[in-house]
Amino acid sequence: MAESEIDAEIDFLEEYMDYDGGYQGRLSPYVKEKLYREYMKGMPVKDLSLKYGIMHMRVKAIIF
Secondary structure, eight states: OOHHHHHHHHHHHHSTTTOOSOOOSSOOHHHHHHHHHHHHTTOOHHHHHHHHTOOHHHHHHHHO
């Protein structure tokens, strides 16, 4: 990944509600790990689904 792509991904993760850039449909291993850790901390599947813009079944597939 180029440095600008990494910066864009970090911006998306930190301010996902206000992010105005386009975002690819695939999740990087880093994002999948972050999703898993947030779930383990107690964040519900519904909130993770909304945060990352993926369906709840996809969240469950990544978690389990």
